[in-house]
Amino acid sequence: AQTVTQSQPEMSVQEAETVTLSCTYDTSESDYYLFWYKQPPSRQMILVIRQEAYKQQNATENRFSVNFQKAAKSFSLKISDSQLGDAAMYFCAYRRSYTSGTYKYIFGTGTRLKVLA
Amino acid sequence: EAQVTQNPRYLITVTGKKLTVTCSQNMNHEYMSWYRQDPGLGLRQIYYSMNVEVTDKGDVPEGYKVSRKEKRNFPLILESPSPNQTSLYFCASLGTSGGGRTDTQYFGPGTRLTVL
Numbered sequence: 228a229q230t231v232t233q234s235q236p237e238m239s240v241q242e243a244e245t246v247t248l249s250c251t252y253d254t255s256e257s258d259y260y261l262f263w264y265k266q267p268p269s270r271q272m273i274l275v276i277r278q279e280a281y282k283q284q285n286a287t288e289n290r291f292s293v294n295f296q297k298a299a300k301s302f303s304l305k306i307s308d309s310q311l312g313d314a315a316m317y318f319c320a321y322r323r324s325y326t327s328g329t330y331k332y333i334f335g336t337g338t339r340l341k342v343l344a
Numbered sequence: 345e346a347q348v349t350q351n352p353r354y355l356i357t358v359t360g361k362k363l364t365v366t367c368s369q370n371m372n373h374e375y376m377s378w379y380r381q382d383p384g385l386g387l388r389q390i391y392y393s394m395n396v397e398v399t400d401k402g403d404v405p406e407g408y409k410v411s412r413k414e415k416r417n418f419p420l421i422l423e424s425p426s427p428n429q430t431s432l433y434f435c436a437s438l439g440t441s442g443g444g445r446t447d448t449q450y451f452g453p454g455t456r457l458t459v460l
Contacts, residue, residue, distance in 0.1 A: 236384075272434065272451035318386060329394070330375045330438055331402065332449070334387040 229254045231321050233335035240309045241343050247294075248304045248338045250319030257281075258324035261295065261302045266316040266337075275317070278302065280324075306340075314342040346371045348452035350435050356458045357425055365420045365455050367435030373450075375438040376418040377402070378410065380431040381454075387434065393418055425459040432456050 230253045240246035252261070263275040278286045278295050285293050290310075294303045306313055319335040348369045357363055369376065377392035379402075389402030393412040407429055409421040418437075422429060435452040 233386075270432065270454045272436075274448060320387075329392075329400070330377070330449075331392060332377070332387075332389060333403075334379075336384060336386040 229256075229321055229323070229333050231319055231333050231335040233319055233338050235338045236336070237339045237341070239341040239343055240306070240313075242309055242311060244309055245305060245307045246309055246340065248306075248317050248319075248340065250302045250304070250335055252300050252302065252319070252321050252333075254300070254321065256323060260322045260324070261293075262320040262322070262332075263291070263293070263302075263304045264318045264320060264334075265313075266318065267312075267314070272318075276304065309342050311342050311344060314340055316340075346450065348435055348437050348450050350433075350452040350455050352455060353453060354456045356460065358460050359426055360424050363422050363425060363457075365422075365433060365435075365457070367418045367420065367452060368416050369418075369437040369450070370416065371437060371439050371450065372415065373437040373439040374415070376412065377436045377438070377449075378408070378418070378420045379434045379436065380404065380429075381434065382431050390420070390433075425457075427459050430457060430459045 232251045259280045261278045265273045265275045276288045276291050290307045292305045316337045316339050318337045321333045351366045374395045378390040379387040381387050388404045390408050391410040393399045433455045436449050438449045
């Protein structure tokens, strides 16, 4: 069975600095998707970034980028130039390939990010 | 506006009193899902549906029922709620394009359920 592990329950970063959130996963499949979701105090789940396992290039979205290490089964999120609005709970998630016939998602336990002014 | 709606947003009930949390999406998505979020446990999938009349268990289905009679609706039913079902519940839907390569999962705003 697939699993997703976020080993950092809480992290802090100074405003304008860079922070990296860790995520590891376990799967025997070769084709899958990985995601980072942000959950601010409003509780809304917001997709931050996604990575397709067949792509070697790391995904980037503005100040957010990932370090995808397929062999190590690692998927970390880097937030550059941190802003107060980045303060939130961040969830890493795994999903099997569309060709598997299911869209079952598996989420990690989350990392709470605090941004210090 | 593309959205997933849930009702009610907040609910306090008592043990054993049947309740239904509704979920509706306006994007004609095939896939819908229910999650519960608990502190320290992240989001755990309860049930999901690949299409009308097609549902399957997630990781924590005990104590819950679902039905998918229409594409847009996916209600979550608690026949006899218990205090351990106190949680934050999310409904989500997923649309596919490009053979599933560019799909995005949309989440509803969440339902805070308290069972006394």
